[in-house]
Amino acid sequence: MAKVCQLTGKRTRVGNNVSHANNKTKRKFFPNLQTKKFFLESEGVWVRMKVSAKAIRTINKNGFEKTLIASARKGTLSV
Template identity: 40%
Template sequence: MARRCELTGKGVMVGNNVSHALNRTRRRFLPNLVKVTLMSEALNRSVKLRISAYALRSVEHRGGLDAFLLKQNDDTLSTLAQGIKKEVRAALAA
C-alpha cells in the first residue's frame, strides 16, 4: 500500500537529518495518514479512505466529502476517490 493520501495526493518527502556537527544523513518524511470513514450525503453511504490529517481538516472545512470531491482536481485524487466523485456527480444530476 502506497504512503499517499487518497484525496490530496500528499506523499513521502525526502530530506536530511542534520547533526550538531552538520553531518547529513538521508531520511524520509512520512505523511500523517489516517484511516477514516466519511459519510457521503449524495450517495447515502459511508466510504473508507486513507487520507492525511490535513485532508481531513480540508474535508470538514469545505462542508463534507461531496463538496470536497467536486472542488478537487482529478490529478490529485486516487482511482477510488475518482470513482466516488463520478458517483456523487451522477447522484446530484439525477
C-alpha cells in the first residue's frame, strides 16, 4: 500500500541529502503514518485508517466525523 495519508493526502516527498562538500544525492521524506482505528458513531462501526500524526491531532481536536466530512469536501479523502 502507498505511503499516503487517507485523510490529508500527505504523501512521500523527494529532496536531496546535502553533504558538507555540497554534494547532492536524492532522498525521500516519508510522512509520519500510523494505522489507527476510529469509532464512527453515526454508523456504530470501527474504521481502520492509515493517517498521519497531524491528522490524528486534528481528529482529537475536531472529532472523527467532522474531520471526515471536511476532508471529503476538500477532496483528499481516499478510502
